[in-house]
Amino acid sequence: MAAIAVFLIVEAVPALQANQGSFLGTLTWTPNNTEPSFGIAALAFGTLLSSLLALVMAVPVAVGVALFISHYAPRRLAGVLGYVIDLLAAVPSVIYGLWGVIFLVPLVQGPYEFIHEYLGFIPLFGGDSVGGHSIMTASIILAIMILPIIAAISREVFLQVPRMHEEAALALGATRWEVIKTAVLPFGRPGVISASMLGLGRAMGETIAVALIFPATFGISFQILAPEGNSIAANIANGFAEAGPIGRGALIASGLVLFIITLLVNTAARLIVARRKEFSGAAA
Amino acid sequence: MTAIQHAPAIRRISTGRRVKDKIVQGLVYLSFAIAVVPLLSVLWLVLSNGFARLNMEFLTHSMRNIGARDAGGGAYHAIIGTLEQVLLSSVISIPVGLLTAIYLVEYGRGGRLSRAISFFVDVMTGIPSVVSGLFILAFWILALGMPFSGFAGALALSILMMPTVVRSAEEMLLLVPNDLREASYALGVPKWRTIVKVVLPTAFTGIVTGIMLAIARVAGETAPLLLTVFFTDSINTDPFDGPQMGLPLYVFDQSRRPTDVAIDRAWAGALTLILIVMLLNLVARLIGWWRSPARR
Amino acid sequence: MSQQIQVSSLDAYYGKHKAIEDISMTIEPQSITAFIGPSGCGKSTFLRTLNRMHEVIPGARVEGKVLLDGEDLYAADVEPVSVRRMIGMVFQRPNPFPTMSIYENVAAGLKLNGRYARSEMDDIVETSLKGSNLWNEVKDRLNKPGAGLSGGQQQRLCIARAIAVKPEVLLMDEPCSALDPISTLAIEDLMSELKNQFTIIIVTHNMQQAARVSDRTAFFNLAGQGQPGRVIEMDDTSRIFTNPSQKATEDYITGRFG
Structure with a gap:
């Protein structure tokens, strides 16, 4: 682990020294020029924005799916569905990427234009033009990819809610939703949070699917429908083949940043789970 | 009231x-x-x-001398590459992962070393696949001057695979009731024989299932291969020398080409990949089901 | 605020398996009724049919009538949720909500049934905790997790939770089987106090307990191996334990079988 960090740093230092721009501030990525200049800001921004958007879309749906399987679907169907969700979690990411670029990108063009036309006054949907190769599309694909993981873990946690807690709620005269609200969700919350964080980490590290979607522009913009956007991982995948020695170093430096960000997210997840322990079912 | x-x-x-x-x-x-x-x-x-x-031609031909616009060609070289890389990474990470799990459960219970290992395994689980690829690139290829090769890819994959193997094996070993171990000790069986003869066989199916799922997961990884295996359109059966191909990489490569024939190849490659992954998953479930107590 | 319960020819099933058959009885208000009998004879199943908790188990169903003050709980237009609101339940193992504090546990049922002002809620929580003889022990730590209490305290917390919504009837499914003798005594004392307000029905394996606390006792037994459970005899507790009319009852309470 430490070795990973050390070697990434060692290989990144020469490139960082050659950097004519500021690694944190520069908004371009031209490390292969005679005067190399590159900065992480735009890439880190794209990574965070697309992943967070994906999380916002995926978590409610994933919790819904998990509840459907654990508490709403008929028992026999639930077993099959759980199995299907597990299988979907195993579908390789490159396949989602392929699906996204061939199927989703043309599909979303129309809706994007519609939203742009009527909601364009909201900065989020504004911009000069809209297109399928945008942050929004990347986020949708990321959301679809992390959904099975979050749903699978959440379902697991919901099923672990002791039967007697649910019966306690039922015996107080709770409706199904109220049983879920009083007994299931509080018990499952730490599990759902850590599943979401895991999903967030996955989304940020996801490379191939977003590399196929992002048009590899540089810049910081909240216009999520505009045909621009990039992420650390996508930039590595797209830029690696053409990179010279400095270029590789620059990419490795960006990978180091990604490593640190995911490390922070995962640690945060563990802390959240640990802090909830006092009130968790483990104490009972 | x-x-x-x-x-x-x-x-x-x-x-x-x-x-x-x-x-x-x-x-x-x-x-x-x-x-x-x-x-x-x-x-x-x-x-x-x-x-x-997807046909026999696709499965038995490489992409050598086939341009992006040409029809024909196949993924033979990529399938070979994927199988070799996954096999190599399994050979590396399964023994290491298994031994780590055994140490964690049977020997190091709660000690400082085992807690540290446990923590690192947790952190490694969260490493993005592209970072593991970058690490092997920085360490193996740039620092040690090794060539791009299937083996380098396998190294990157094992970084991803090892924590999964450790975690699943650890869980399975923890499920083995302590009574069994104590019963064995009570018969005067030494600890290592207890582990080999009693604990491992009891947890066997669970561990195999976990390993199969870990293999299925790394078989679909693209990003680390991109940085360590590089590309080739030719068949290279030697994973220790020269660029290879991998199925996920093949799909990625073909889907970036803007022609219909390339896209078709990408779909066929994706299907092959899904079939392999699903097959591994299915085998894992079957093993789990075959030895499950419910069936006895 | 307690009401009479009349059960007529009630059968309960788990899937195809018939667990209890043809049970009819009348339970008077403001009394304690005990169900005794060997394990697996359908006492708990029958108890759970009284507040429609039986049907939450997949595949389980009920045939027959349960009248609460003349109204059929199993009528087509009656919602199980509202039945359970009127007929509270205490379980074999104490089951406070692990994610909630002591206060929140008691208030859990109230929060479901409409809005209360904070002060009103405080009053009800205090009355309920006093009603379950727990107030003095927990009044200084109402915001601590309920799961941190001892087993006996947890069970009394669950009773407080059940009586906070002011049900008509309180069902208790072996409420003391997971508790030590001292906690058991505390709960038994509590039951005698609570019967002034509620109709109480208790399932117990402890014959002395049934004899100590209940006014009437019903003896359940299987009709035969693999047969559904039935009520063999139901009478005043003193009579059941001194002069039962059935041979099987006498055998059971004198310990000759079961």
């Missing part, structure tokens, strides 16, 4: 509560529908487009 006059008849629950219950039920069904549609669409497109192009 104040006395209540005559007890009321069985009250209906309030409309508000009933409506809320129904709304939530609707939302849950809706979210399930939302989730299922794109996932089905992915599977359907892969199946329908993939089968159009």
Whole structure:
């Protein structure tokens, strides 16, 4: 682990020294020029924005799916569905990427234009033009990819809610939703949070699917429908083949940043789970 | 408690509560529908487009001398590459992962070293695949001056595979009841023989299932290969020398080419990949089912 | 605020398996009724049919009538949720909500049934905790997790939770089987106090307990191996334990079988 960090740093230092721009501030990525200049800001921004958007879309749906399987679907169907969700979690990411670029990108063009036309006054949907190769599309694909993981873990946690807690709620005269609200969700919350964080980490590290979607522009913009956007991982995948020695170093430096960000997210997840322990079912 | 006059008849629950219950039920069904549609669409497109192009030629030919616009060609070189890389990474990470898990459960229970290992395994689980590729690139290829090769890819994959193997094996070993171990000790069996003869066989199916799932997961990884195996259109059966291909890489490569024939090849490659991954998953479940206590 | 319960020819099933058959009885208000009998004879199943908790188990269903003050709980237009609101339940193992504090546990049922002002809620929580003889022990730590209490305290917390919504009837499914003798005594004392307000029905394996606390006792037994459970005899507790009319009852309470 430490070795990973050390070697990434060692290989990144020469490139960082050659950097004519500021690694944190520069908004371009031209490390292969005679005067190399590159900065992480735009890439880190794209990574965070697309992943967070994906999380916002995926978590409610994933919790819904998990509840459907654990508490709403008929028992026999639930077993099959759980199995299907597990299988979907195993579908390789490159396949989602392929699906996204061939199927989703043309599909979303129309809706994007519609939203742009009527909601364009909201900065989020504004911009000069809209297109399928945008942050929004990347986020949708990321959301679809992390959904099975979050749903699978959440379902697991919901099923672990002791039967007697649910019966306690039922015996107080709770409706199904109220049983879920009083007994299931509080018990499952730490599990759902850590599943979401895991999903967030996955989304940020996801490379191939977003590399196929992002048009590899540089810049910081909240216009999520505009045909621009990039992420650390996508930039590595797209830029690696053409990179010279400095270029590789620059990419490795960006990978180091990604490593640190995911490390922070995962640690945060563990802390959240640990802090909830006092009130968790483990104490009972 | 104040006395209540005559007890009321069985009250209906309030409309508000009933409506809320129904709304939530609707939302849950809706979210399930939302989730299922794109996932089905992915599977359907892969199946329908993939089968159009998946044939013996695709499985037995490489892409050598076939341009992006040419029809024909196949993924033979990529399939060979994927199989070799996954096999190599399994050879590296399964023994290491298994021994680590055994140490954690049987020897290091709660000690400082085992807690440290446990922590690192947790952190390693969260490493993005592209970072593991970068690490092997920085360490193996740039620092040690090794060439791009299938073996380098296998190294990157084992970084991803090892924590998964450790975690699943650890869970399975923890499920082995302590009574079994104590029963064995009580017969005067030394600890290492207890582990080999009693604990491991008991947890065997669970461990195998976990390993198969870990293999299935790394078989679909693209990003680390991109940085360590590089590309080739030719067949290279030697994983220790020169660029290889991998199926995920093949799909990625073909789908970036803007021609219909390349896209068709990408779909066929995706289908092959899904079939391999699903097959591994299925084998894992079958092993789990075959030895499950419920069946005895 | 307690009401009479009349059960007529009630059968309960788990899937195809018939667990209890043809049970009819009348339970008077403001009394304690005990169900005794060997394990697996359907006492708990029958108890759970009284507040429609039986049907939450997949595949389980009920045939027959349960009248609460003349109204059929199993009528087509009656919602199980509102039945459970009127007929509270205490379980074999104490089951406070692990994610909630002591206060929130007691208030859990109230929060489901409409809005209360904070002060009103405080009053009800205090009365309920006093009603379950727990107030003095927990009044200084109402915001601590309920799961941190001892087993006996947890069970009394669950009773407080059940009586906070002011049900008509309180069902208790072996409420003391997971508790030590001292906690058991505390709960038994509590039951005698609570019967002034509620109709109490208790399932117990402890014959002395049934004899100590209940006014009437019903003896359940299987009709035969693999047969559904039935009520063999139901009478005043003193009579059941001194002069039962059935041979099987006498055998059971004198310990000759079961």
